[in-house]
Amino acid sequence: MKLSYLFRRLVFLVIVIWTAATLLFFIPRLSPVNPIRERFLAIARSTGYLPTDLNTIIASFETKFGLDKPLPQQYVDYMRSVLRGDLGVSLMSYPKTVNQLIGEALPWTLGLLTVTTIITFLVGTAIGALASWPKSPQWVKGMVTPLIVLAAIPPQVLGLLLIYFVAFKLNILPMTGAFDPGDLPNLSITFILDVARHAILPSLTLVLAYIGFWALGMRGMGVTVQGEDYVLFAEHKGLPQNRVFYAYYVRNAILPQVTSLALAFGGIISAGVLVESVFGFPGIGSTLTAAIAANDYFVIYGIGFITILAVGVSMLVVDLIYPLLDPRIRYDRK
Amino acid sequence: MTTTTGMPVLQVSDLRVTYYTDAGRTRAVDGVNLTLYAGERLGLVGESGCGKSTMALALMRMIKPPGRIETGSVLVGPAGDQVDTLKLTEQQMLQARLSRIAYIPQGAMNSLNPVMKIQSQMIDAMRAHNVKGDHDELVRRAEVALESVELRRTVMRMYPHELSGGMKQRVCIAISILLSPKVIIADEPTSALDVVVQRQVMETICRVQEKLGAAVILIGHDMGLMAQITNRVAVMYAGKLVELSTVREMFTNPLHPYAQALISSLPNLENKGVFQSIPGLAPSLLRLPNGCTFHPRCKYAMDVCKTLAPPQSVTPSGRYVFCHLYDREGNRVQQPAVAGNGNAPHQKVPVAEN
Amino acid sequence: MELAVPSKPQRLGPSHRTLVLRYLRRNKSLAVGLAILMFLILFSVVGSMVVDTGTLAYPLAVAPLQPPGAQYLLGTDKDGRDLLAVMIRGIILTGSIGLMAGTVGITVGVVLGFMAGFFGGLFDTITRWVTEVLLTIPSLILLIIIAGTIVDKNQVTIFTMAGVTSLLAWVGPTRVVRAQVLTMKESTYVSVAKLSGMGSMEIIFKELMPNLLPFLVASFVGQLMGAIYASFGLEILGLGPAREPTLGMTIYWAVFNSAMFNQWWWWILWPIVAMVLIFTSLSLINLGLDEVANPRVRRTE
Numbered sequence: 001m002k003l004s005y006l007f008r009r010l011v012f013l014v015i016v017i018w019t020a021a022t023l024l025f026f027i028p029r030l031s032p033v034n035p036i037r038e039r040f041l042a043i044a045r046s047t048g049y050l051p052t053d054l055n056t057i058i059a060s061f062e063t064k065f066g067l068d069k070p071l072p073q074q075y076v077d078y079m080r081s082v083l084r085g086d087l088g089v090s091l092m093s094y095p096k097t098v099n100q101l102i103g104e105a106l107p108w109t110l111g112l113l114t115v116t117t118i119i120t121f122l123v124g125t126a127i128g129a130l131a132s133w134p135k136s137p138q139w140v141k142g143m144v145t146p147l148i149v150l151a152a153i154p155p156q157v158l159g160l161l162l163i164y165f166v167a168f169k170l171n172i173l174p175m176t177g178a179f180d181p182g183d184l185p186n187l188s189i190t191f192i193l194d195v196a197r198h199a200i201l202p203s204l205t206l207v208l209a210y211i212g213f214w215a216l217g218m219r220g221m222g223v224t225v226q227g228e229d230y231v232l233f234a235e236h237k238g239l240p241q242n243r244v245f246y247a248y249y250v251r252n253a254i255l256p257q258v259t260s261l262a263l264a265f266g267g268i269i270s271a272g273v274l275v276e277s278v279f280g281f282p283g284i285g286s287t288l289t290a291a292i293a294a295n296d297y298f299v300i301y302g303i304g305f306i307t308i309l310a311v312g313v314s315m316l317v318v319d320l321i322y323p324l325l326d327p328r329i330r331y332d333r334k
Numbered sequence: 335m336t337t338t339t340g341m342p343v344l345q346v347s348d349l350r351v352t353y354y355t356d357a358g359r360t361r362a363v364d365g366v367n368l369t370l371y372a373g374e375r376l377g378l379v380g381e382s383g384c385g386k387s388t389m390a391l392a393l394m395r396m397i398k399p400p401g402r403i404e405t406g407s408v409l410v411g412p413a414g415d416q417v418d419t420l421k422l423t424e425q426q427m428l429q430a431r432l433s434r435i436a437y438i439p440q441g442a443m444n445s446l447n448p449v450m451k452i453q454s455q456m457i458d459a460m461r462a463h464n465v466k467g468d469h470d471e472l473v474r475r476a477e478v479a480l481e482s483v484e485l486r487r488t489v490m491r492m493y494p495h496e497l498s499g500g501m502k503q504r505v506c507i508a509i510s511i512l513l514s515p516k517v518i519i520a521d522e523p524t525s526a527l528d529v530v531v532q533r534q535v536m537e538t539i540c541r542v543q544e545k546l547g548a549a550v551i552l553i554g555h556d557m558g559l560m561a562q563i564t565n566r567v568a569v570m571y572a573g574k575l576v577e578l579s580t581v582r583e584m585f586t587n588p589l590h591p592y593a594q595a596l597i598s599s600l601p602n603l604e605n606k607g608v609f610q611s612i613p614g615l616a617p618s619l620l621r622l623p624n625g626c627t628f629h630p631r632c633k634y635a636m637d638v639c640k641t642l643a644p645p646q647s648v649t650p651s652g653r654y655v656f657c658h659l660y661d662r663e664g665n666r667v668q669q670p671a672v673a674g675n676g677n678a679p680h681q682k683v684p685v686a687e688n
Numbered sequence: 689m690e691l692a693v694p695s696k697p698q699r700l701g702p703s704h705r706t707l708v709l710r711y712l713r714r715n716k717s718l719a720v721g722l723a724i725l726m727f728l729i730l731f732s733v734v735g736s737m738v739v740d741t742g743t744l745a746y747p748l749a750v751a752p753l754q755p756p757g758a759q760y761l762l763g764t765d766k767d768g769r770d771l772l773a774v775m776i777r778g779i780i781l782t783g784s785i786g787l788m789a790g791t792v793g794i795t796v797g798v799v800l801g802f803m804a805g806f807f808g809g810l811f812d813t814i815t816r817w818v819t820e821v822l823l824t825i826p827s828l829i830l831l832i833i834i835a836g837t838i839v840d841k842n843q844v845t846i847f848t849m850a851g852v853t854s855l856l857a858w859v860g861p862t863r864v865v866r867a868q869v870l871t872m873k874e875s876t877y878v879s880v881a882k883l884s885g886m887g888s889m890e891i892i893f894k895e896l897m898p899n900l901l902p903f904l905v906a907s908f909v910g911q912l913m914g915a916i917y918a919s920f921g922l923e924i925l926g927l928g929p930a931r932e933p934t935l936g937m938t939i940y941w942a943v944f945n946s947a948m949f950n951q952w953w954w955w956i957l958w959p960i961v962a963m964v965l966i967f968t969s970l971s972l973i974n975l976g977l978d979e980v981a982n983p984r985v986r987r988t989e
Contacts, residue, residue, distance in 0.1 A: 016821050152968065308825050
């Protein structure tokens with residue numbers, strides 16, 4: 001039974017990735033604009049020089065990218081290269097490939113999002129659990145509403161507010177970037193501290209933007225679980241409050257939280273992209289913003305594909321952890 | 335004297351529970367007095383919402399806000415080892431639960447933690463009560479408890495979802511007798527089970543109770559079950575115990591008009607196919623009528639019933655009843671007359687025979 | 689069975705009106721959220737009657753970069769827009785984008801969710817898979833890709849924005865409605881309706897719709913937030929309507945011109961305040977509605 005659950009999740013992941021790749025294949029072909037022409041026109045606008053044989057150049061590039069073949073053939077070729085992990089070349093930083101650009105940016109994003117998601121999930125869940133526990137002090141219960149309001153505000157707005165007050169007015173933290181300009185990434189203590197200093201504001205933004213979400217979810221679940229017979233029976237057994245709280249209450253209420261963690265990855269990565277672009281943090285979000293500005297379509301699609309892949313894989317990981325937390329799932333796969 | 339034997343193990347006096355809601359105050363348990371003797375089984379019956387379950391919770395001291403236990407005392411334990419649970423500290427009360435007074439829950443299907451093995455849930459309870467012994471000893475003790483409710487030892491290593499409803503309820507019973515309490519409250523312990531399993535589970539409860547010499551309060555509205563299982567029956571109406579009698583007296587000669595109505599609503603062989611209902615609806619606890627709370631539905635209602643709450647009458651045999659129809663010794667003082675408060679007498683509604 | 693009502697008991701509880709007031713006083717989220725929303729609506733409605741937003745909210749209307757003062761209450765931006773007019777117009781435009789996309793999302797969601805949940809079969813299976821897959825895909829990123837590559841950046845209007853944000857706005861409502869319909873379909877009152885010979889359409893409109901309505905109201909507030917959030921996400925990347933003074937575009941232009949470094953704080957602060965007010969109000973209302981729908985939550989606060 002366990003195997004069929006695993007199998008279902010894997011099939012789902014494959015479908016998600018296939019859908020993503022297909023969408024990313026068809027979106028540009030629905031578009032009236034020709035990415036290569038757009039790119040050359042942009043270059044022409046900035047340099048003031050329009051090559052006379054523009055159409056020939058475009059045609060030769062189209063042959064190079066296989067854009068002159070019939071659509072089904074293109075789709076098959078495209079799927080093949082996606083399977084090989086080849087996402088094409090960048091138009092703005094030619095001859096760099098999309099993979100290279102993503103490879104440079106992805107570690108920053110992964111670092112930022114992994115750390116903040118773990119912190120946010122744990123702290124938010126803890127706050128929500130405490131807030132729904134009837135014996136908690138009033139100030140803990142009152143904490144949730146302001147956190148939820150914070151979570152509702154778009155993270156870019158929070159980011160701009162933090163930049164304005166903390167970095168600009170108080171001038172205690174750097175405004176943008178991931179390290180001081182002029183520094184080259186290395187593994188020295190000073191560089192790592194510098195990166196940490198730069199990461200505080202983007203991380204704080206993401207934490208503030210998500211902590212209320214987890215607190216709200218956990219509070220809602222907690223309120224439900226609180227009325228469950230097994231919590232009441234645990235109290236009838238004369239168990240101390242702490243034991244009831246952790247082993248009966250939190251332990252059960254956290255299960256849907258884990259499920260919603262899997263569903264939240266898409267939103268988290270979107271928020272990450274937006275926050276990065278506000279802070280000029282050199283992750284895939286900033287790369288995406290730059291690619292949009294430069295009409296670098298291949299990079300845009302590549303990043304789209306990578307984020308969807310990342311979300312799919314993260315969901316799979318959570319799905320694989322879930323049966324360890326809930327013994328019921330091993331038998332009835334729901 | 336009553337037919338019960340043994341010494342008192344539970345003495346409840348003047349227990350009052352109030353719920354403070356937006357719409358007003360609600361007396362869910364209103365001045366209950368009750369004594370329970372070792373080895374006896376008391377049935378507590380009444381319509382839904384009459385305060386039976388609230389009373390059970392109050393005895394466990396598990397009333398939560400907006401509810402509050404206002405007054406009263408609940409003496410638990412045999413003479414010489416008595417404590418008033420309402421006077422214990424929070425910490426002492428935790429210890430008293432399960433070791434002095436245990437509770438078998440209503441929702442058997444859902445009373446066990448779905449993510450913990452049965453074994454852990456049993457050991458949890460023992461650890462909380464500082465039961466001496468290493469892990470193996472606690473495991474053995476849990477096994478003994480499971481065997482005493484006719485469950486195999488292998489159940490220990492299972493999760494609740496691997497057990498049937500009846501097995502889960504047996505596990506709950508096993509947990510509740512782990513520390514040999516003198517009082518066991520069973521709140522509709524068989525309501526979610528099918529009829530055959532119901533019977534087996536009830537027999538199990540009776541057997542472990544006899545072994546422990548404990549007293550059982552059985553809450554429910556299955557009068558047939560009560561007739562078979564219990565020694566005495568208490569009838570609750572709108573937060574008050576309106577009558578308390580031995581099971582024989584209750585079924586042959588109920589005193590309180592509400593008890594009479596409950597008994598005559600039972601189907602029996604003579605009036606098979608005829609269903610008797612109690613006229614009117616149970617009152618909302620928020621808007622209780624003045625005087626005797628039952629008077630709007632009572633066919634004997636007199637003027638005094640509308641203004642004055644009836645005092646307690648105790649018969650020489652130890653039954654007690656709250657009704658203006660009886661004097662302080664429980665003798666009938668008023669001729670039964672269909673009262674003129676506009677209510678129809680008992681209606682007879684034919685129901686289809688099976 | 690006889691259901692004779694006993695002699696009418698005198699009313700001891702407080703009146704209905706007092707109860708509602710008491711409830712609102714305790715459901716502070718709903719009360720505060722509604723109050724902020726009323727303020728925003730009043731501000732923009734009265735504002736557009738008093739101020740000529742059609743001219744003043746667009747470039748070259750007033751002297752550029754004036755700090756807040758007697759002449760320009762909220763100051764002006766670098767392109768010569770009066771920020772008071774921009775705020776009035778911006779709240780209306782941003783709100784309209786949200787309302788349009790939210791309405792489309794809810795409508796499509798109700799239709800799809802009903803069809804999937806009520807009729808089941810192959811259609812249901814497809815709907816379930818499609819929504820599940822789309823839920824996995826980061827919707828904002830997909831919208832960014834669509835807006836960034838398909839749409840001509842110079843031709844974006846607020847209708848384009850509403851259109852793009854609607855593209856994925858139906859996914860959430862579809863799932864919610866489908867789940868609700870499935871639950872309700874199993875309920876007794878629908879079985880009774882079926883047994884009494886009601887047709888499908890009659891059941892949908894007479895039995896299911898009224899019960900679904902509270903859900904739709906709550907879900908609509910969520911959709912409104914989602915749509916404004918998504919359109920703002922596009923706008924701050926420069927993918928919004930360049931010619932319209934929506935709140936998001938105003939923030940975009942302020943950031944684009946480094947308003948903070950240049951000490952033009954008023955340019956960036958007002959739209960941020962407006963944004964914060966909009967989201968605070970909507971989330972408080974959402975929270976308050978949640979408390980109405982799920983009364984157990986309120987005991988905890």
